Amino acid sequence: MLLSLFISSVVFLRGHLVTSERILLAGVHVPSHLQQLQEVGEALDKRGHSVYIVIDEDFPNREKLVKPGITAVTFHSTDIHFPRYWSETATHGLMSMILGKEAQSVILSMQMGMQDCSNMMQDDVFMSKVTALKFDLLIFDGFFYCPCNVILASRLSIPAVFVSCSFLGWNARVSINPAVTPLVIFDYSDRMTFLQRLVNIVVYVGSTVYKVNEHNTTLLQKFAPGATSWTELQQQTTVLYIITRDHLLEWPEPQMPNVIRIPGVTTRPAGELPRQLKELMDAASDGAIVLSFGGTVSAQFPTEVISKFFNAFSQLKQTVIFKMNGTYVTMPINIPRNVHLLSWLPQNDLLGHPNTVLFITHCGNNGQYESLYHGVPMIGFPLFAEQSHNAFRMVDHGYGLRMNILKFAADELVNNIHKVLNEKSFKMATQKASDILKSQPMTAQDTAAYWVDHVLKHGSEHLQTGAMDMSLYQFFMLDILLFVLVVSFLSGYVLKTIFTVVCRKCLRKQTKQKQL
Template identity: 35%
Template sequence: MKVIVEELHARGHQLTVMRANNSYYIKETSPFYTAITIDMACKFDEEFAKTFVSRLLEIQRQGKSAWTRYELEMEVAEKISEIHQVTVKMLEHIFENKDLMRSLRDAKYDLVLTDPVDPSGAILSRILSLPLVFNVRWTTHGEGHFPIAPSPLSYVPTPMMELSDKMTFLERIINILVFAFGKLQVANYITPHYVGLLEKYLGSDVDYLSLFQAADLWLMRVDFVFEFPRPTMPNVIYMGGFQCKPSKPLPQHLEEFVQSSGEHGVIIMSLGSLVGELPQDLTEEIAAAFAQLPHKVIWRHKGDRPATLGNNTLLVDWMPQNDLLGHAKTKAFVAHGGTNGVQEAMYHGVPIVGLPLILDQPDNLFKMEVRGAAKVIDIFTMNKDIFLQGIEEVLHEPSYRKNMQRLSRLHRDTPMKPLDSAIFWIEFVMRHKGATHLRTQSYKMPWYSYHSLDVMLFLIVLFLVILLTFSAFVTCLCSRVCSRRKTKSD
């Protein structure tokens, strides 16, 4: 969101950002926006995130099995349920604050821009009767396409299952079962929290899912270089890699370290901002593998310094990831598989050694692996030798870099930069007070009408009526013919 907010500000727009009072990633003061701080804490604070991630890692270290997968899914569902419980209380707190609501209405905003992984923005936009624009990859219902676009499960894989668009019969069975399980989780752990809230403030005729489906515009943080081809809708605008940009010169100390790598080049490693630190035994294995390489390594690492750390490895609290990926001496990117990191690597054409940890990360890296641009390693069964072998394979097998550079060319070959496209469509919604002409009305149809079950039932009944009528006519005709023949015979 920060990238879009800064670009909108640069183009002269005035922005107001709503935040909880304990938000650690949305600052209260900024030159780019005015903040409205809600006098209430959200559930997803820094401590919650750290504990949540640690628990997910702990479960996965038990080994791969159906039970581990089930335990993992239930842990995620329960924690998400806790987040939504607090979200409902925060929304009630906002809506009951008459002064705040009056100021929001008096401000006469042009639209609400929000990430639908949290429903707050969608609900607020309905109450304020404002156009709604999503910056989206995920919603509370799962991957962003599923609530609005036809998604045939025969070739559209359910997210996080590491399936492609070429599924075997068994994989299609799994795909359907997992999709149904996901629907059940949403129905049990998310939707019930909002029934009373929506009825109180929006009326009993407002459905939770329809709040999302009624959005004017979906700015999708992927493209079809990353995603598998699938049906889409006119109000879905693809801006994959919108945060990517040409690299800038490195700080002097980093540039000197990179240049000291000589002909071998540099490997960079980052596990993102959500994963604070890995278990110490895994850290030691990774450091020991790096120490055996002739390359220099820049590792974004928090926690204790590994005892096996080699002289070729530089530990940093923060790194200019985009600038390092764009450096000519960078040979490989060791990454956890977050969407931003994968797309930055693709933008700069740097092959990936994947160490997926949680949530969508295995699926993101799987998409790169099937395209031959990444080597994925199971971090929970990994040791020094396995990790070292994986890195050397990516470094010395030319196909990884070749395939990633091909993806980079496809990703960059667009008529308009992704960020420019996103801003154009946001401003389009402002100019026209919405984009309802791009939005299908299918979400207002009953499920049986959407799937044409009523039409099929009507046609079947009509066919049976015609068939029975014809059968009765033939029976009657045959009866008369037989009767006449009998009369003549007599």
């Protein structure tokens, strides 16, 4: 009896379910993408589910990346035609693109993502393992450049949950109005000019009709022959869409019950810092500035860029924590005394320290929400992808200032730091956003886990709109418009014919009367 009581108490305290489901996570092999998937997975683990994550066995430091409570299922890469996202070749290419030395290749980025999926699906040992585990649900990264992870759901005949910071609403048949909802590739707000609305609508329609991310259809035909495109496969298998951004950084927009927004999925109350870092932060009586450009760019910035940062920071009294995890051509000789270089940062915990006064960021979605959650203003240096849009929305909402990594001067950075720290509007705006985020009834992680539980228990039919069964022309009401135009034309033609006949008869009658 005591044992039963103890077990019941543990189940109650941890929020475990009566039944445990097996859930598989699959995403793009980029640390920030894998992190947000695992945040959802960690919350599901606390609810008693068994959570696994797909990861390349060659992924660097994968043992440290995988969170406690989540089991890694590895696949082996045998066929590599394109560099992998974490490879030195890919990193050098990305930095060259950032520095303007070569054009960005969207196609290459998509091919790199598809390469992971191809290796995963062609690894017979891996596929036998995930088949034998009999998963109940797949949670996949819906990243635009790499839509192929959903193929596992089709192959395993299980439903899927879409998780991403980017979302083309019409693909999920959400009635988005492009006149007030900008795409993340543009520096537009919800108050667009005529030309901006025209461009946004044209690209929105074009992106929906013409699928620019439809690469490696051979992989699709081989492992999911029932679908003609990756978008169609997503629509067939996805039961829930989880989006990691909302109106606090974007702008309000309509959504359906099967679209759940969880802003700040990587945010949480600040945890205990490592001893040396805690001592450093506690001693920062004039405040601390955190600088991080994320995990994708292994910061191979040229010496002149690093020198400008050091020059600016040497003029400040604040302590600067600078994440520098890359290989540099030549490190500047003189590192300012107030600058501390670290290869890894507990970013959320640092931003939550009471002495942190500013976050200098590349404008990744997760980092921006972490900064808002802790009420820390920002200076953004967008580097690639949707980060330009993210920097624009940050400025538009009054959370910080934007700068150009190629053109900034040290004095300009110093002036902007003083402006953000001294003008109260930035702190007030971020503190208000922090209060709103913290006032939510559930955390982002728990909200995601609740809705995943919901569809596991109740299915998703009651959450989905009938528009999912419509073709695009029906969804856009083009058939209705065509019908109205045809009816209007025919009605006009009939009325014109009747009017002509009547007029002719009247004219004939008048002519006869005159002749008499």
